[in-house]
Amino acid sequence: MTRYLYLTRHGEATPDESGLTENGRRQATLLGERLRDVPLAAVHHGPLPRAAETAALIGKQLPDVPLRLSEAAGDYVPYRPGADELPPEHAGRYLAFLEQFPADGGDELAARAMDAFTGPVAEGTGHELVVTHNFLIGWLVRAALDAPEWRWLGLNHANAALTVIRYSPDRPASVLYYNDMGHLPADLRWTGFPPDQRV
Numbered sequence: 001m002t003r004y005l006y007l008t009r010h011g012e013a014t015p016d017e018s019g020l021t022e023n024g025r026r027q028a029t030l031l032g033e034r035l036r037d038v039p040l041a042a043v044h045h046g047p048l049p050r051a052a053e054t055a056a057l058i059g060k061q062l063p064d065v066p067l068r069l070s071e072a073a074g075d076y077v078p079y080r081p082g083a084d085e086l087p088p089e090h091a092g093r094y095l096a097f098l099e100q101f102p103a104d105g106g107d108e109l110a111a112r113a114m115d116a117f118t119g120p121v122a123e124g125t126g127h128e129l130v131v132t133h134n135f136l137i138g139w140l141v142r143a144a145l146d147a148p149e150w151r152w153l154g155l156n157h158a159n160a161a162l163t164v165i166r167y168s169p170d171r172p173a174s175v176l177y178y179n180d181m182g183h184l185p186a187d188l189r190w191t192g193f194p195p196d197q198r199v
Contacts, residue, residue: 003126004176005117006035007137007163010046010054012191020053027160027188028054032061034162034183038127040065044117045131046074054160055131070116071109073132077101078110078139081150094153110139118143120169134192137163144173159192160184 008031011024020028035058043065045055051073059067080098083091117130118140130136138155142148144165157163157179164176181189190198 001121001123001125003119003121003167005165005167006129007140008129008131008161009134009137009157009159009192010050010131012159013050017050019049023188023191024159025057027184028057029061030183031160031162032058035129036061040127040129042066042068043129043131044068044070044073046133047071048075051131051133058131072112072116073130073136074109075133076104076106076109076135078106078135078152079149085150114143119167140165141175141178144175156193156197158190
C-alpha cells in the first residue's frame with residue numbers, strides 16, 4: 001500500500017551544532033503545528049543533538065506519535081562518486097567538497113535508510129516523518145527521481161522545510177513537495193542556505 005514519506009532537515013543549529021538556535025526551535029515548533037493533521041505513525045530522527053531536539057519539539061505538537069531514534073537518519077555522506085561519474089566541468093569542485101568529510105560507512109547507512117524509509121508499506125497507508133540532515137534528503141529525493149547516484153550533490157534543503165515523497169505499488173515514486181517552507185514566516189526561511197541561493 002502507499003507510503004507517504006515526510007522529510008525535514010533539523011532546525012537551525014548553533015555554531016557548534018550542540019543544539020538549536022532560538023530560530024531553530026521556532027522552526028521545529030511551526031513544522032510540528034503544520035503536521036498536526038497528518039496521520040503520522042512515527043517520527044524518526046537521527047542521533048545528533050540538532051536532529052533529536054528538532055524531533056522532540058515537533059513531537060510536542062504531535063503527542064500521540066512516537067519518536068524513534070534511527071542511525072540511518074544520521075548525518076553522513078551517502079555516496080562518494082568517482083571523478084569519471086561527474087560532469088567534467090564540476091568534478092573538481094564536488095570532489096574537493098567531499099574531501100572535507102571522513103569516510104564513515106555512509107554507503108551502508110544510506111542502504112539502511114532506503115530499506116527503512118522508502119517503498120510501499122505492507123498494509124494500510126503509511127505516513128512517517130524523518131528528521132534528518134541535508135545529505136540524506138538529497139539522496140532520498142535523487143533515488144525517488146531515479147537520477148544518477150552522484151546527483152544527490154547539489155540538492156540542498158532549508159532548515160525545517162518539508163519534502164514529501166509518495167511510494168505507491170502501482171507507479172514510480174513521486175516527489176510531491178520539495179523544500180516547502182510555507183509554514184515558516186519570512187524571517188525563518190532559507191536558513192541553512194548561502195545568501196546567493198535564497199530566492
